[in-house]
Amino acid sequence: MEYKFTEENFESEVLNSDIPVLVDFYADWCGPCKMMFPVVEKLAEEYDGKVKIGKVNSDENSELAMKYAIMSIPSFLMFKNGEVVNSATGAIPEAALKNIIDGTL
Numbered sequence: 001m002e003y004k005f006t007e008e009n010f011e012s013e014v015l016n017s018d019i020p021v022l023v024d025f026y027a028d029w030c031g032p033c034k035m036m037f038p039v040v041e042k043l044a045e046e047y048d049g050k051v052k053i054g055k056v057n058s059d060e061n062s063e064l065a066m067k068y069a070i071m072s073i074p075s076f077l078m079f080k081n082g083e084v085v086n087s088a089t090g091a092i093p094e095a096a097l098k099n100i101i102d103g104t105l
Contacts, residue, residue, distance in 0.1 A: 002040065002041055002044040002053055002054055002055065003044075003052060003053065003054030003055070004054060004055055005023060005054045005055065005056045005061075005064075006056070006060070006061055007061045007063055007064055010056070010061075010064055013052070013054070014052075014054075014079050014082075015079070015082040016082065017052055017079070019049075019050060019051060019052055020050075020051045020052070020078060020079065020080045020085075020101070020104045020105065021051065021052040021053070021054070021078070021079040021080075022043070022051055022052070022053045022054075022076060022077075022078050022079075022097075022100070022101060023054060023055070023056055023076070023077045023078075023079065024036065024040050024053070024054070024055045024056070024074055024075075024076055025055075025056050025058045025064075025065060025068070025070045025073050025074060025075040025076075025077070026055055026056070026057060026058065026073055026074050027057060027058050027059045027073055028057070028059070030073050030074065032073070032074055032090060032091035033073055033074045033091075035091045036074050036091055036092075039094045039097060040053060040055070040097075042094070043094070043097060043098065043101065047101060050105060051101055051104075051105070058070055058073055068084070072089055072090070073089075074089070074090065074091065075087065075088070075089045076088045076089070076092075076097065076100065078100050078101065078104050080104050085104055086100045086103060086104060087100075088100060
């Protein structure tokens, strides 16, 4: 299951989550973001129950994007216990994204 994170639910869904969370910062107009959508959806199903995976529209949630210094998208932030423990930027291979997730579990 894929989540939609916003400024309103970020603290409860991400920072206070009892399992690790992968956050995909994206925008609707971003080509590389669109390329990553199916990869992120697949991983959300694969890791369901072990890792919460979701998206933040950086245009609609600019305060979150600024808080986490998102300069280019897509940007992936891995959270554990409310802290960023790993990150990646750009359209990256599925295996690289899995390494980030597996390294956190």
